Amino acid sequence: xxxxxxxxxxxxxSYIAVVIxxxxxxxxxxxxxxSAATTQRQLAMTLYVVSGIGTLLAAIPNPIxxxxxxxxxxxxxxxxxxxxxxxx
Numbered sequence: 537x538x539x540x541x542x543x544x545x546x547x548x549x550s551y552i553a554v555v556i557x558x559x560x561x562x563x564x565x566x567x568x569x570x571s572a573a574t575t576q577r578q579l580a581m582t583l584y585v586v587s588g589i590g591t592l593l594a595a596i597p598n599p600i601x602x603x604x605x606x607x608x609x610x611x612x613x614x615x616x617x618x619x620x621x622x623x624x
Contacts, residue, residue, distance in 0.1 A: 555618040584619040588612050
């Protein structure tokens with residue numbers, strides 16, 4: 537059971553590290569400044585919304601039922617929540 541907690545912590549730490557790295561890399565690519573911050577916010581939120589809706593649309597034809605459509609959409613939007621940190 538302890539190994540599961542270790543994997544959860546490892547996954548959480550890895551996710552946070554990747555989000556921080558993405559923020560730094562995007563700031564370097566955009567060059568900094570207020571216009572870069574606006575562009576960074578637009579890019580991150582567009583990716584978040586389009587990816588979430590795309591996953592939801594891909595799950596709709598699931599023959600098992602609507603429950604899996606809703607859970608896959610929730611997992612998609614939740615899994616991409618790190619983009620809020622990139623955006624703001």
